[in-house]
Amino acid sequence: xxxxxxxxxxxxxxxxxxxxxxxxxxxxxxxxxxxxxxxxxxxxxxxxxxxxxxxxxxxxxxxxxxxxxxxxxxxxxxxxxxxxxxxxxxxxxxxxxxxxxxxxxxxxxxxxxxxxxxxxxxxxxxxxxxxxxxxxxxxxxxxxxxxxxxxxxxxxxxxxxxxxxxxxxxxxxxxxxxxxxxxxxxxxxxxxxxxxxxxxxxxxxxxxxxxxxxxxxxxxxxxxxxxxxxxxxxxxxxxxxxxxxxxxxxxxxxxxxxxxxxxxxxxxxxxxxxxxxxxxxxxxxxxxxxxxxxxxxxxxxxxxxxxxxxxxxxxxxxxxxxxxxxxxxxxxxxxxxxxxxxxxxxxxxxxxxx
Numbered sequence: 001x002x003x004x005x006x007x008x009x010x011x012x013x014x015x016x017x018x019x020x021x022x023x024x025x026x027x028x029x030x031x032x033x034x035x036x037x038x039x040x041x042x043x044x045x046x047x048x049x050x051x052x053x054x055x056x057x058x059x060x061x062x063x064x065x066x067x068x069x070x071x072x073x074x075x076x077x078x079x080x081x082x083x084x085x086x087x088x089x090x091x092x093x094x095x096x097x098x099x100x101x102x103x104x105x106x107x108x109x110x111x112x113x114x115x116x117x118x119x120x121x122x123x124x125x126x127x128x129x130x131x132x133x134x135x136x137x138x139x140x141x142x143x144x145x146x147x148x149x150x151x152x153x154x155x156x157x158x159x160x161x162x163x164x165x166x167x168x169x170x171x172x173x174x175x176x177x178x179x180x181x182x183x184x185x186x187x188x189x190x191x192x193x194x195x196x197x198x199x200x201x202x203x204x205x206x207x208x209x210x211x212x213x214x215x216x217x218x219x220x221x222x223x224x225x226x227x228x229x230x231x232x233x234x235x236x237x238x239x240x241x242x243x244x245x246x247x248x249x250x251x252x253x254x255x256x257x258x259x260x261x262x263x264x265x266x267x268x269x270x271x272x273x274x275x276x277x278x279x280x281x282x283x284x285x286x287x288x289x290x291x292x293x294x295x296x297x298x299x300x301x302x303x304x305x306x307x308x309x310x311x312x313x314x315x316x317x318x319x320x321x322x323x324x325x326x327x328x329x330x331x332x333x334x335x336x337x338x339x340x341x342x343x344x345x346x347x348x349x350x351x352x353x354x
Contacts, residue, residue, distance in 0.1 A: 102143055107127050109162075109289055110163060111179070125142050135148060161182055162183070171248055178206075179209070202263070203292070206286065211278065216277050220282070221238060236270075
């Protein structure tokens with residue numbers, strides 16, 4: 001099998017690889033003549049200079065291709081709604097006439113649609129699409145996109161990239177969100193497309209449901225990085241460590257700014273952690289659910305504090321009079337006490353045997 005991996009490079013293809021990774025490369029043209037040389041999949045994502053047309057899928061072979069972030073013309077292979085969102089994602093023709101403005105989205109990563117209350121109902125969209133080893137899915141109703149690159153952790157081949165557990169997740173009022181997850185041995189990206197510009201709250205939900213360190217002498221460890229809006233927020237993120245154990249929930253919340261109608265969440269493996277525990281392919285990013293929404297603003301401002309006015313002249317005079325009266329009373333009491341004690345002393349001196 002011929003295999004080619006190339007990132008951050010400029011190259012000219014002469015051989016015909018059966019598996020091609022060209023993420024973040026600088027290849028300029030995707031030739032139609034190469035359509036029979038890829039047996040499994042292509043990852044040509046994030047090559048903004050890459051152009052041309054997508055080749056036809058050969059009748060005797062099946063591949064998947066991820067061309068997110070390129071200038072490839074896919075108009076003849078996808079429907080117009082998908083093309084509209086992809087154009088918006090690629091900063092082409094993204095305006096209010098092409099997309100409905102949205103202010104939130106939520107995804108149950110790797111699982112069926114779920115509705116929770118917090119306290120209002122929140123719909124976490126279905127995310128069970130099989131993406132293959134290099135592919136993406138466009139949700140035109142909710143205007144979000146999921147992009148996946150990497151082999152399936154169970155078979156180490158182009159599989160669904162989703163996992164689930166029958167274990168009950170404790171410590172949360174939304175356990176069903178953590179019982180499924182989307183995972184990858186390379187990278188996952190989620191995009192919200194057509195967002196109104198402004199401030200947003202991003203919530204990421206995690207629970208490690210695959211690598212149980214207690215069953216593997218504590219040696220299995222999943223580590224991956226997380227970027228939001230191309231800014232790193234977590235490096236070598238360890239779900240089990242953050243959550244305090246296997247099968248326990250943990251969340252990450254961040255405030256971000258959207259200024260181009262697109263929000264990007266990128267989770268990726270950087271080569272750290274274990275790769276083969278409990279079996280080969282059990283590594284890379286894993287995410288249970290995602291929610292993005294505008295920060296809530298308080299409906300009612302707290303009542304203003306009552307102003308404290310300065311004392312008036314009358315108040316001052318009354319205070320002075322009260323003070324003088326108190327002093328006079330105190331002086332009278334003291335004088336009476338002195339006179340009484342003096343009288344008792346005189347009587348005792350004159351009549352010592354009385």
